[in-house]
Amino acid sequence: xxxxxxxxxxxxxxxxxxxxxxxxxxxxxxxxxxxxxxxxxxxxxxxxxxxxxxxxxxxxxxxxxxxxxxxxxxxxxxxxxxxxxxxxxxxxxxxxxxxxxxxxxxxxxxxxxxxxxxxxxxxxxxxxxxxxxxxxxxxxxxxxxxxxxxxxxxxxxxxxxxxxxxxxxxxxxxxxxxxxxxxxxxxxxxxxxxxxxxxxxxxxxxxxxxxxxxxxxxxxxxxxxxxxxxxxxxxxxxxxxxxxxxxxxxxxxxxxxxxxxxxxxxxxxxxxxxxxxxxxxxxxxxxxx
Numbered sequence: 001x002x003x004x005x006x007x008x009x010x011x012x013x014x015x016x017x018x019x020x021x022x023x024x025x026x027x028x029x030x031x032x033x034x035x036x037x038x039x040x041x042x043x044x045x046x047x048x049x050x051x052x053x054x055x056x057x058x059x060x061x062x063x064x065x066x067x068x069x070x071x072x073x074x075x076x077x078x079x080x081x082x083x084x085x086x087x088x089x090x091x092x093x094x095x096x097x098x099x100x101x102x103x104x105x106x107x108x109x110x111x112x113x114x115x116x117x118x119x120x121x122x123x124x125x126x127x128x129x130x131x132x133x134x135x136x137x138x139x140x141x142x143x144x145x146x147x148x149x150x151x152x153x154x155x156x157x158x159x160x161x162x163x164x165x166x167x168x169x170x171x172x173x174x175x176x177x178x179x180x181x182x183x184x185x186x187x188x189x190x191x192x193x194x195x196x197x198x199x200x201x202x203x204x205x206x207x208x209x210x211x212x213x214x215x216x217x218x219x220x221x222x223x224x225x226x227x228x229x230x231x232x233x234x235x236x237x238x239x240x241x242x243x244x245x246x247x248x249x250x251x252x253x254x255x256x257x258x259x260x261x262x263x264x265x266x267x268x269x270x271x272x273x274x275x276x277x278x279x280x281x282x283x284x285x286x287x288x289x
Contacts, residue, residue, distance in 0.1 A: 140232030
């Protein structure tokens with residue numbers, strides 16, 4: 001089976017690999033569905049996913065012709081699903097064909113309304129041509145009235161809502177001085193296009209109907225936050241587009257056959273105050289320690 005359903009507390013999630021099943025399209029992995037007991041509608045676009053492992057990139061290596069096997073390598077390369085227990089799922093991807101990156105993702109539900117994401121990976125060969133290693137995840141949001149991501153800047157909140165796909169898309173941390181380089185003629189992408197905004201705390205939230213989706217990260221080093229107003233395609237019934245609330249993890253330098261990791265906590269609940277968002281982040285930081 002490429003997926004299974006997990007329920008705990010207020011949340012029910014379908015977690016799966018990049019195979020197709022029913023209306024779910026092949027190529028999309030992670031949280032196929034996320035619902036809250038007070039809202040049966042999927043927070044994510046039903047045919048795709050949230051926390052979807054989307055790209056591996058080095059600023060140079062791209063597909064030839066009309067193929068997308070390299071640009072969307074995590075979507076295309078074989079991925080396997082494992083139900084670890086009643087609240088935990090694991091996605092495994094062996095060394096990918098082009099970038100030779102192997103990874104394991106664990107999703108674990110936590111009461112009453114959280115899902116922990118633990119991504120472990122290693123580069124098995126020196127194939128990243130410009131020396132840095134880039135990873136990208138996308139969450140396709142199901143037709144929210146407000147398409148914005150809200151970020152925490154220095155002593156204030158920032159609203160990140162871009163005017164078009166691949167336009168001022170990516171916000172870096174205030175102390176992030178690393179400049180990714182790209183081959184001449186590299187295609188336009190969200191991770192190439194930088195916003196003038198700078199975030200201070202590694203988190204964002206967005207509003208979905210009467211609920212709030214909070215995503216928090218265990219670091220600022222290498223962590224970049226991206227937005228697209230239409231990455232999830234059109235929603236004809238709602239007469240709008242589905243935004244993408246995305247993130248990246250960039251290693252300026254990496255070692256072969258060395259384990260790296262990224263931890264994230266996602267919270268989905270009825271709307272709460274911004275002060276409560278910050279309290280959740282502080283509590284999670286203490287928990288990680």
